[in-house]
Amino acid sequence: MSARHGAVIVFKEGVTEEQIAKAMNALKDVLDVPGEVEEPIYQEGRGARRITGYKKVPFTWRHLVQKFDDQHGSPVFYIP
Numbered sequence: 001m002s003a004r005h006g007a008v009i010v011f012k013e014g015v016t017e018e019q020i021a022k023a024m025n026a027l028k029d030v031l032d033v034p035g036e037v038e039e040p041i042y043q044e045g046r047g048a049r050r051i052t053g054y055k056k057v058p059f060t061w062r063h064l065v066q067k068f069d070d071q072h073g074s075p076v077f078y079i080p
Contacts, residue, residue, distance in 0.1 A: 008077040
């Protein structure tokens with residue numbers, strides 16, 4: 001197996017979700033993304049919620065692109 005490549009992409013402040021999707025779609029032919037992912041099923045109760053199981057859903061960019069707050073650190077990529 002040959003080496004694979006990975007990257008952490010940080011978008012400029014103020015970029016919209018539509019712009020992010022457009023940028024990611026431009027890369028989709030070279031990205032290794034799943035056709036579907038598992039999302040948790042939550043049960044609400046007493047002001048809290050807990051995971052009761054998982055369901056498979058079609059992959060969208062929201063599964064890969066997450067928001068973060070610079071005050072609490074930045075995205076990282078672990079390379080062993």
